[in-house]
Amino acid sequence: MAETAAQLELGNEYKYGFHDETQPVFRSRKGLDAEVIAQISEIKGEPRWMRDFRLRSLEVFRKKPLPVQSAWGGRDLEALDFEDIYYYVRQTDKKVTAWEDVPENIKQTFDRLGIPEAEKKFLAGATGQYDSEVVYHNINKDLEKQGVIFLDTDTALKEHEDIFHEYFGTIIPPEDNKFAALNSAAWSGGSFIWVPAGVDVTIPLQAYFRINSQNMGQFERTLIVCEPGSRVHYVEGCTAPVYTTDSLHAAVVEIIVKEGARCRYTTIQNWSSNVYNLVTKRAVAYENATMEWIDGNLGSKLTMKYPSVYMYGRGAKADILSVAFAGRGQHQQAGGKVVHAAPDTTSTIVNKSISKDGGKTTYVGLVSIAPDSPRCKSNVKCDALIMDDRSESDTIPFIEVEEDDVTLEHEATVSKLSEDQLFYLMSRGIPEQQATMMIVMGFIEPFTKSLPMEYAVELNRLIEMEIEGGLG
Amino acid sequence: MVSTTAELESYIARLDEPDWLLTSRRTAAAVEATLDAPHWDRTDASRLEPAGFALGGGGTVDVRLPEAARAQGVSAAGLAELSRLDPGRVERHLGRLVPAGAGRHEARNLAAHHGCLIHVPAGVVVAEPVEVVYRLEGGQFHPRTVVVLERGAEVTVLQRCAGGPDADAPPALVTAVVEAELGDGAHLRFIELQQWGEGAAVYATRQAMLGRDAHVQWLLGEIGGGTVRSSTTSVLEGAGSEALALLAFFAGGRQHLDLAATLRHHGPHTNGLLLAKGVLAGTARAVYRGTSDIRRGAKGSDSQQKENTLHLGHGVRSDVIPALYIDENDLQAGHAATTGKLDPEQLFYMQSRGLPVREAERLIVHGFFAPLLERVPLEAVRQELAALVDAKIDRGI
Numbered sequence: 001m002a003e004t005a006a007q008l009e010l011g012n013e014y015k016y017g018f019h020d021e022t023q024p025v026f027r028s029r030k031g032l033d034a035e036v037i038a039q040i041s042e043i044k045g046e047p048r049w050m051r052d053f054r055l056r057s058l059e060v061f062r063k064k065p066l067p068v069q070s071a072w073g074g075r076d077l078e079a080l081d082f083e084d085i086y087y088y089v090r091q092t093d094k095k096v097t098a099w100e101d102v103p104e105n106i107k108q109t110f111d112r113l114g115i116p117e118a119e120k121k122f123l124a125g126a127t128g129q130y131d132s133e134v135v136y137h138n139i140n141k142d143l144e145k146q147g148v149i150f151l152d153t154d155t156a157l158k159e160h161e162d163i164f165h166e167y168f169g170t171i172i173p174p175e176d177n178k179f180a181a182l183n184s185a186a187w188s189g190g191s192f193i194w195v196p197a198g199v200d201v202t203i204p205l206q207a208y209f210r211i212n213s214q215n216m217g218q219f220e221r222t223l224i225v226c227e228p229g230s231r232v233h234y235v236e237g238c239t240a241p242v243y244t245t246d247s248l249h250a251a252v253v254e255i256i257v258k259e260g261a262r263c264r265y266t267t268i269q270n271w272s273s274n275v276y277n278l279v280t281k282r283a284v285a286y287e288n289a290t291m292e293w294i295d296g297n298l299g300s301k302l303t304m305k306y307p308s309v310y311m312y313g314r315g316a317k318a319d320i321l322s323v324a325f326a327g328r329g330q331h332q333q334a335g336g337k338v339v340h341a342a343p344d345t346t347s348t349i350v351n352k353s354i355s356k357d358g359g360k361t362t363y364v365g366l367v368s369i370a371p372d373s374p375r376c377k378s379n380v381k382c383d384a385l386i387m388d389d390r391s392e393s394d395t396i397p398f399i400e401v402e403e404d405d406v407t408l409e410h411e412a413t414v415s416k417l418s419e420d421q422l423f424y425l426m427s428r429g430i431p432e433q434q435a436t437m438m439i440v441m442g443f444i445e446p447f448t449k450s451l452p453m454e455y456a457v458e459l460n461r462l463i464e465m466e467i468e469g470g471l472g
Numbered sequence: 473m474v475s476t477t478a479e480l481e482s483y484i485a486r487l488d489e490p491d492w493l494l495t496s497r498r499t500a501a502a503v504e505a506t507l508d509a510p511h512w513d514r515t516d517a518s519r520l521e522p523a524g525f526a527l528g529g530g531g532t533v534d535v536r537l538p539e540a541a542r543a544q545g546v547s548a549a550g551l552a553e554l555s556r557l558d559p560g561r562v563e564r565h566l567g568r569l570v571p572a573g574a575g576r577h578e579a580r581n582l583a584a585h586h587g588c589l590i591h592v593p594a595g596v597v598v599a600e601p602v603e604v605v606y607r608l609e610g611g612q613f614h615p616r617t618v619v620v621l622e623r624g625a626e627v628t629v630l631q632r633c634a635g636g637p638d639a640d641a642p643p644a645l646v647t648a649v650v651e652a653e654l655g656d657g658a659h660l661r662f663i664e665l666q667q668w669g670e671g672a673a674v675y676a677t678r679q680a681m682l683g684r685d686a687h688v689q690w691l692l693g694e695i696g697g698g699t700v701r702s703s704t705t706s707v708l709e710g711a712g713s714e715a716l717a718l719l720a721f722f723a724g725g726r727q728h729l730d731l732a733a734t735l736r737h738h739g740p741h742t743n744g745l746l747l748a749k750g751v752l753a754g755t756a757r758a759v760y761r762g763t764s765d766i767r768r769g770a771k772g773s774d775s776q777q778k779e780n781t782l783h784l785g786h787g788v789r790s791d792v793i794p795a796l797y798i799d800e801n802d803l804q805a806g807h808a809a810t811t812g813k814l815d816p817e818q819l820f821y822m823q824s825r826g827l828p829v830r831e832a833e834r835l836i837v838h839g840f841f842a843p844l845l846e847r848v849p850l851e852a853v854r855q856e857l858a859a860l861v862d863a864k865i866d867r868g869i
Contacts, residue, residue: 403783404783404788
């Protein structure tokens with residue numbers, strides 16, 4: 001806790017802004033070409049089809065324009081320089097499963113993030129991603145017995161190539177968008193989860209991601225397959241140290257939720273304020289399946305992220321719950337997409353965004369109801385809170401309906417911090433900062449209450465620090 | 473059949489008008505030539521490309537100014553006529569809010585316009601509506617209505633847009649522009665009943681600029697046209713100004729309506745409300761874009777949007793995009809949108825009372841539009857719009 005206090009005194013500095021002096025074992029040269037991609041594939045010892053997939057994706061990446069004119073992109077992307085990025089860094093040669101074997105400097109970083117404590121308390125299996133390769137991996141014996149596969153994506157490709165090949169790239173093909181193409185060409189690390197039919201994974205699976213080398217792109221690739229009737233909750237947290245030049249994070253997350261299965265994916269993302277975070281997350285949900293995205297976005301310079309659920313089976317259900325906090329120099333462009341492509345499907349999107357100290361939040365969302373999908377229901381609620389007169393907030397929802405038998409509701413509000421509420425609390429003797437905090441926490445309460453407890457605590461602390469930083 | 477810039481210039485050269493007006497037309501034609509063809513999402517811009525329509529044809533302009541209003545000093549006349557009678561006024565206001573630079577269609581309109589100017593002197597409150605009737609004959613038609621309200625003036629303008637080819641006849645192009653300048657404290661109610669033939673490709677831009685405490689109310693009935701792209705913008709420039717936009721649209725057959733309503737809050741304590749209600753039948757498609765744009769400095773403003781779409785058939789598609797762009801924190805803004813079908817219980821109830829399906833649908837459609845029309849205190853207009861809806865239902869949607 002002493003350390004937390006010390007970090008607070010840094011004021012507007014990024015709260016987890018430490019970085020270790022790392023000596024990468026291997027680092028590809030800056031920029032991206034077929035040679036770099038082939039090199040990555042060779043070092044990883046990948047099968048031929050993956051190498052070809054990467055090279056094909058590189059071509060797609062080159063041909064796709066930056067989506068600067070699209071609502072799902074924007075002019076903020078123009079500052080990206082793809083030639084000034086390292087596309088692959090490997091920290092250490094060997095993967096380890098015992099904590100004692102993790103190299104000391106890497107361990108220190110994890111210590112500061114609180115991973116061992118978290119594990120002691122609650123971990124089912126932890127896959128910490130340090131730069132591009134997974135260095136620490138531990139899976140709960142119970143899960144192994146249940147037949148659950150929880151590996152880093154590189155290892156999964158080696159050990160379970162058949163399952164991997166069947167699903168990889170089927171939900172988000174490289175052609176989907178420029179950043180998905182980039183990820184498909186240069187991906188490294190991420191999580192792979194396969195839950196056998198009927199298995200209920202009762203404790204959340206967790207992984208930490210970090211970017212550590214300057215100018216290093218990080219392109220994790222996560223693939224989750226829930227067989228019929230299974231259940232899993234995956235939790236991903238992100239934090240990165242401060243650097244002077246911009247880093248790029250372009251992850252791809254593909255999820256398949258089969259008949260009657262249920263998947264919840266929780267992210268608390270807190271990149272430092274120089275990171276471009278351009279993520280493609282998409283799930284398909286089959287008959288009576290449920291997909292839930294819980295997505296918290298703090299930090300980063302620019303985030304563009306629209307977790308999506310494509311409902312392909314009758315009775316499928318989608319829930320997207322997200323919160324965004326934009327402070328000075330930050331633009332959080334977060335939202336969600338739900339596509340109803342089967343009858344009796346239901347979706348809910350709840351978005352809460354807060355902008356402060358000149359930050360900007362943008363909600364971009366899509367509700368699409370395909371023809372011949374009767375009795376679909378969709379409910380969208382977006383609320384934005386603007387904390388001061390330098391900050392901004394945009395809301396851009398797209399509602400596309402090609403079916404007559406639907407029930408669709410969309411609602412959005414934008415407001416300032418309520419002076420009435422503030423006055424009331426302060427008249428009861430509560431200091432302004434604490435009163436502000438109470439109002440903000442009340443505003444995002446629908447989000448925090450759906451988080452695992454330690455994440456709710458962490459989120460509260462992060463927001464507290466953001467508010468203190470601004471007011472102090 | 474192609475109308476090139478050269479054709480446009482020779483068209484202008486044949487007009488018998490004062491030199492300054494011809495120069496203004498030529499300038500707009502030159503601006504048009506410098507602008508790229510537009511690309512829009514969700515609507516194929518090539519369907520509205522002027523080069524695809526013969527420049528001849530056109531249509532007629534009919535302006536009806538009540539005698540009492542004329543006695544109050546209100547003037548309303550065709551632009552061609554007014555350009556001789558009061559050239560200074562036309563020159564001051566024509567193209568001021570919607571200039572050629574706004575886009576290719578706006579430029580084409582300013583180069584080839586027919587139209588009228590309505591001027592209400594300061595403090596004059598006009599009791600009866602000033603009526604404008606545009607009738608499309610074919611080819612290309614470019615009506616432009618310029619409304620100027622001096623300080624404290626009040627008027628209702630009722631604009632009817634009709635005529636033109638049916639869905640299966642050779643198509644025609646309309647670009648329709650409305651420019652409305654409201655001085656401090658002025659009140660304008662602008663009603664447009666848009667019932668162009670369904671063979672018409674329609675591009676419409678309507679813009680109002682509001683002074684301090686000015687008030688604009690739009691009532692737009694978008695019923696006709698084959699492919700329609702229309703945009704209605706209220707610029708709340710003066711402190712305390714207010715805009716209310718009521719949009720009723722009803723599309724059937726193969727109609728494609730792309731309708732935008734925008735509130736731009738520039739001044740402090742400005743209020744805006746967009747209410748849109750749309751019914752879709754047949755294989756019609758509608759795109760509705762509601763936008764609240766609150767600029768920094770528009771403190772204490774309130775911008776709200778409500779949109780309801782009713783789907784009457786299997787083949788329809790509606791896209792709703794109610795956007796909020798907020799650069800100010802001292803404000804209230806929100807939007808709510810719903811999409812749904814005919815309530816089967818209502819339908820069943822009415823059928824069980826012996827009403828045929830079509831009559832039951834008719835009642836439901838009227839009931840759907842009623843909350844919007846209730847805000848229009850002109851019984852005749854409500855009845856006229858209801859008659860347009862009935863006629864459409866009778867034709868078979």
